[in-house]
Every structure is written in C-alpha cells, then in structure tokens.
Amino acid sequence: MEGLVAVLASGTGTNLQALAEDAVVGPRLGLVVSDRADAPALERARERGIETLHVDPSAFPGREQHDHALAGALRARGAFVVCLAGYMRILTPGIVREFWPRMLNIHPSLLPAFPGAHAVRDAIAWGARVTGATVHVVDEEVDHGPILLQEAVPILDDDDEASLHRRIQEVEHRIYPEAVRMVLEGRIRIAGRRAVLETPTESRRP
Ligand code: GRF
Numbered sequence: 001m002e003g004l005v006a007v008l009a010s011g012t013g014t015n016l017q018a019l020a021e022d023a024v025v026g027p028r029l030g031l032v033v034s035d036r037a038d039a040p041a042l043e044r045a046r047e048r049g050i051e052t053l054h055v056d057p058s059a060f061p062g063r064e065q066h067d068h069a070l071a072g073a074l075r076a077r078g079a080f081v082v083c084l085a086g087y088m089r090i091l092t093p094g095i096v097r098e099f100w101p102r103m104l105n106i107h108p109s110l111l112p113a114f115p116g117a118h119a120v121r122d123a124i125a126w127g128a129r130v131t132g133a134t135v136h137v138v139d140e141e142v143d144h145g146p147i148l149l150q151e152a153v154p155i156l157d158d159d160d161e162a163s164l165h166r167r168i169q170e171v172e173h174r175i176y177p178e179a180v181r182m183v184l185e186g187r188i189r190i191a192g193r194r195a196v197l198e199t200p201t202e203s204r205r206p
Helices: 013-022 040-047 064-077 093-099 119-126 162-184
Strands: 004-008 029-034 052-055 079-084 103-107 128-135 149-154 186-189 194-197
Touching: 004 149, 013 029, 013 162, 029 040, 029 064, 040 052, 064 079, 064 093, 064 194, 079 186, 093 103, 103 162, 119 128, 119 162, 128 162, 149 162
Parallel strands: 004 029, 004 079, 029 052, 079 103
Antiparallel strands: 103 128, 128 149, 186 194
C-alpha cells in the first residue's frame, strides 16, 4: 500500500483529526490544505507536524485558476487520496477528474437525502426520523458521486441541530477513516454509480 493522503478543510477539522488518529491513514496523512488561513483544521495539523497550506481563493481571478493551483500543490506532493473534510468550496471539473475516483467527501446525511450546506438542519426541518453520514467519491455534481459507506443516525424528538450533528460526527469519525483505508488498499472498484468492495472483509483477517 502506498500513497499520500491529503485533506482539504475549511473549518474545525474533527474529521481531519479522526483521519490523523487512524493507524493506517494517519501515517500517510502528509498535507492539509485550507481556503481559510484561520481554519482551526490548519492548527490541528500543525500541532501534529503535518504540512499545511493555505490556498487563498482571493489570490486568483476565478475558480478554475484557484483549482489549477490547488491541483498542482496536491500533485507536487504525490497526493494519492484527497479527502474533503468540511471543505466549503465547490471544485471545478478539472481537479475532480484528475483525482477521480480517489477524491472523497464526508456528508452529514444519508445521501441522496438532504444534500447541500445545511443537511443536519434540513433533516430536522423535514421531520425525518432517521438521517446519518455518507462517505462518497467526489464527482462533478455536489454531494452526488458513488457511495462508499453510509450509516444511519436516529433523529430524537428533542434534537436540535447541534445535538444531532454531534451524534452524526461520532459516526463520521468512524466511517471516514474506514473508507479511506478501503481506497488505500485498492479494494474499491467503481461500476457506474456503484462502488464495489472487491475483497471480502473476512479474507483480510489474520
Ligand atoms: C462534517 O460534519 C462534514 O460532514 C461536513 O462538514 C463537517 C466538517 O466538520 N461536510 P469538521 O471540520 O471535520 O469538524
């Protein structure tokens, strides 16, 4: 197994931390990029001695130029898997195609329900009884690509956005490293919309 893992994050970075703490993913995590110089995720990375990079969108005339620079930085470091973890920018087709199917995203709902930036709030407002977390391959549409892992989280009567998001994040911190491991181990084959797990889990047991 080889290949550097890079994380793109705009915010708190709890998923970044979960990836960094994973025994397989952590040692390969070599770069954290943010569009925000003050993202706490960058501080978390620095504390762990992981290289950080601020790619400032305002330094570029448009999204394509920004993504071109971002892709160049990822390529220069040999990024093999690129994990979006609370990265709040929509990426352009060029960079998505370059890293397909090894650019992943974590989303706080059971896609295709509740895509978009307010998934937790939207699930409560809808009156859904169940939501969850999804790890998927990034394609050219938002919150849309082939699904690697999903897990349900019940919505309780007294949940607010913060309490529900906390329980969803507990799931995220478990399934995101697991999905990245599957990609690093070359166990995923993409067949249309489906991500097929090639090797049964049992055969990996010692
Ligand atoms: C996560 O809940 C993820 O699903 C969403 O953004 C949040 C990022 O949280 N895309 P963190 O920065 O990893 O704590």
